[in-house]
Amino acid sequence: MKIDARAACLQTPRGPVVISSLEADTPGPGEVQVRMEACGVCHSDVMITGLEKLPLAPLVLGHEGIGIVEAIGEGVTNVAPGDRVGITYLASSCGACDNCRGGRERFCLKQKNHGFTRHGVLATHASVAAQNLVRVPDSLSAAQLAPLSCAGWTAMGALREANVQPKQWVAIFGFGGLGHLAMHYAHHAGANVAVVDIGEGKLAFARELGADIAVEPDKVKATLGKELGGVDASLVFTPSAAAVPVAFSALKRCGSLILVGLTTDTYSFSVTETVLKGIRVQGSYLGTRDDLEKVFALAAEGVAKPTVTEYPLDATPDLIARLHQGQLKGRAVISF
Ligand SMILES: [Zn+2]
Ligand SMILES: [Zn+2]
Known part of the structure; x- marks a missing residue:
């Protein structure tokens, strides 16, 4: 009909x-x-x-x-x-x-x-x-x-690609539709979550929903990379190429960089560091x-x-x- x-x-x-x-x-x-x-x-x-x-x-x-x-x-x-x-x-x-x-x-x-x-x-x-x-x-x-x-499906797919284990640290770049669900799924898997986004509004919202750490991108290297000793996985949901090297800088050795957000811009990071730190770079789609x-x-x-x-x-x-x-x-x- x-x-x-x-x-x-x-x-x-x-x-x-x-x-x-x-x-x-x-x-x-x-x-x-x-x-x-x-x-x-x-x-x-x-x-x-x-x-x-x-x-x-x-x-x-x-x-x-x-x-x-x-x-x-x-x-x-x-x-x-x-x-x-x-x-x-x-x-x-x-x-x-x-x-x-x-x-x-x-x-x-x-x-x-x-x-x-x-x-x-x-x-x-x-x-x-x-x-x-x-x-x-x-x-x-x-x-x-x-x-x-x-959003939920894609966030879950990214988390599976990251192979997150209990007690590990996951950094979530971009706290929008996907990011906030990925945080819930990561917590459910027993992981700790650091949220990275721009603006105190988004960060306060992340803390309200249970983020263990919430910081601006310029604090990532010092906070996640140095103080924390690096995260096990960085999930990049924000459609911003600029976030990719920042997400890379948060990783510990043998960490995973999972790219989800789509952008037509390009990004660059160090081949030497990728190799010597054993970083895995993975695109995650749906x-x-x-x-x-x-x-x-x-x-x-x-x-x-x-x-x-x-x-x-x-x-x-x-x-x-x-x-x-x-x-x-x-x-x-x-x-x-
Ligand atoms: Zn969609
Ligand atoms: Zn087919």
């Missing part, structure tokens, strides 16, 4: 984000129609609004959503009408390449992405790919669950299916609930602008 929907659409490359009316299509083969409950606004949305070319325009944005399945298309067996599901950036992948078969679907060359190469879920109703939907608990509000589909299920299981147990602020769909254009300027605390979520 066709349904009248409202959605946050990017009209043209680098154009305005406009709230438009559209018809949500009947789900095609392998698709489901979802009545959206909530969708977070993510830095990737900001990135996509800045691209010179778009695979689809106008494009419905949004890729961290929670909704209720209303109808299923041909061949869908993993979810049924009435199920509450989490929708992620990874809409579908080929299922046959080495990456797909190795549980690394997020690196499949044939993947489709919600809110980028297919329409997203910043919409009252959406037709989405069924392949990677995950069932989510009913015990939490959709607004609290929504950021877990992207997460595995296990990571995603773990994130929702932890939320259901009451561990690591995201800090969210709810807004109506009409606020989306303004939220994307404010996120771009680094003005949001925790995660902004659209509730439908």
Whole structure:
């Protein structure tokens, strides 16, 4: 059935984000129609609004959503009408390449992405790919669950890449949507957390949520590198190339530098130090299916609930602008 929907659409490359009316299509083969409950606004949305070319325009944005399945298309067996599901950036992948078969679907060359190469879920109703939907608990509000589909998933993936052990120190660079969840997950894993961000507001917020240390970037070398003797892992969530050498300087020998935040700028650090200190540099993109299920299981147990602020769909254009300027605390979520 066709349904009248409202959605946050990017009209043209680098154009305005406009709230438009559209018809949500009947789900095609392998698709489901979802009545959206909530969708977070993510830095990737900001990135996509800045691209010179778009695979689809106008494009419905949004890729961290929670909704209720209303109808299923041909061949869908993993979810049924009435199920509450989490929708992620990874809409579908080929299922046959080495990456797909190795549980690394997020690196499949044939993947489709919600809110980028297919329409997203910043919409009252959406037709989405069924392949990677995950069932989510009913015990939490959709607004609290929504950021877990992207920010939580990606934060958990980064922590797994860092292989953090109890009592180790993790430094988190950028205390936004991902950073605050990564801190909860690191604490749950028994690690200590140092938060690095700019501005006393963000640092006070980090301490309020339980950061063991919270410092500005210019204090990192002295505080984390020298006083503490270095951290075991630096996770860089901030989309700033300038943060990378600072994160590097915080590491102890055999530490891991995990890069998550996307930036088109480049960075440099010493090859000699990387080699002599045995530093591991690892890019971390989204997460595995296990990571995603773990994130929702932890939320259901009451561990690591995201800090969210709810807004109506009409606020989306303004939220994307404010996120771009680094003005949001925790995660902004659209509730439908
Ligand atoms: Zn995202
Ligand atoms: Zn594949």
